[in-house]
Every structure is written in C-alpha cells, then in structure tokens.
Amino acid sequence: MDELMVRLNLPRDLLGLLDVSETDLEKRIRELIALELFQKGRISSGKGGELSGVSKWDFIQLLSRYKVPYFTQTPEDLVAEVNLLETLLNTTEQ
Numbered sequence: 001m002d003e004l005m006v007r008l009n010l011p012r013d014l015l016g017l018l019d020v021s022e023t024d025l026e027k028r029i030r031e032l033i034a035l036e037l038f039q040k041g042r043i044s045s046g047k048g049g050e051l052s053g054v055s056k057w058d059f060i061q062l063l064s065r066y067k068v069p070y071f072t073q074t075p076e077d078l079v080a081e082v083n084l085l086e087t088l089l090n091t092t093e094q
Contacts, residue, residue, distance in 0.1 A: 027053060031062060039068050
C-alpha cells in the first residue's frame, strides 16, 4: 500500500480524552478514521480492518464496540434481497 506520512500537532490533553497512551495514539487515530469512513459507506469492513491494522473480524468487533452498525439495511431490505436471490436461484435451476 502506498502510504502518506502526516505530521499532526495535537494538544496533549487529547490523549486523556481519547483514553489512549502516546504510543497507541497512531493506532487510535487510524481506528477513528476507519470507523468514520466505514460509517459513511466509503470503505468495506475488510479495508477498515486493513487501515486499522487488524483482521476484518476484529474490525467488525470494533464497529460493535463503538455502536457503528455493520448492516445498514433495514429488515425489509434484507427480506427483499433474500426473496430476489431465491427467485434468481429458482430461475437458474430450471
């Protein structure tokens, strides 16, 4: 992955607000960026994990911890998709 180095000056008390040590600050900022991009639908959970430096499964757990929904579809949308898939499967089996 092509990377960009960013230098950022932050107030020291931000560490307390983020509840993170100075050594873990970069990881925490990466997580926050990944969470925001995922929530806005800009990246997948796999890409979110990659950006956060964790597996896809760990990123999904991170979403849960911060109450960011993994599924954004309504129950009605999911039922409609299942019905569509069943119709398509029945059509291809004939």
